Amino acid sequence: MLLLGRILLGFGVGFTNQATPLYLSEVAPPKWRGAFSTGFQFFIGVGVVAANCINFAMAKHSWGWRFSLGLAVVPAAIMTTGALFISDTPSSLVERGRVEQARKSLTRVSRNQH
Known part of the structure; x- marks a missing residue:
């Protein structure tokens, strides 16, 4: 179950990293396209740093991997909800x-x- 979850999470992140810049380039006003693309990359970096900090803090607990993996539901839920609009x-x-x-x-x- 853990491997399946990680595989699905990888597909979700991969599709998001491919689709978001493409979507932004098509709908953003020309003067803001660069800022939106840069902002997207910046927040990807912030997410990676936050995930690593959480994983580091949870490494001391036997249940930490469950917490770290379960916490991935938060950004996934936000992106899924946003995609509806x-x-x-x-x-x-x-x-x-x-x-x-x-x-x-x-x-x-x-x-x-x-």
Whole structure:
């Protein structure tokens, strides 16, 4: 069960690291794209440092690995909840044949540049 959990967690992190910068590059206003990409990488680094600190603190306890692994539910729940509220990108709408909706979405993204 532990191995399966780690494998699924690895897939989740991998897909997030691939999809998030792509999504940000499509929907962020041009003047903020670099800041969003840099912010994403910064918070990935903060998460790695926090995870290592928690693992170090929990290494002294026999149940520490359960706590460390269980704590991964917190960011996973936050990202899953957030994913429910993000909009489709214009290019994904075009790929699915919803061109008019893509135009409206692109107009909204363009309007937010200013």
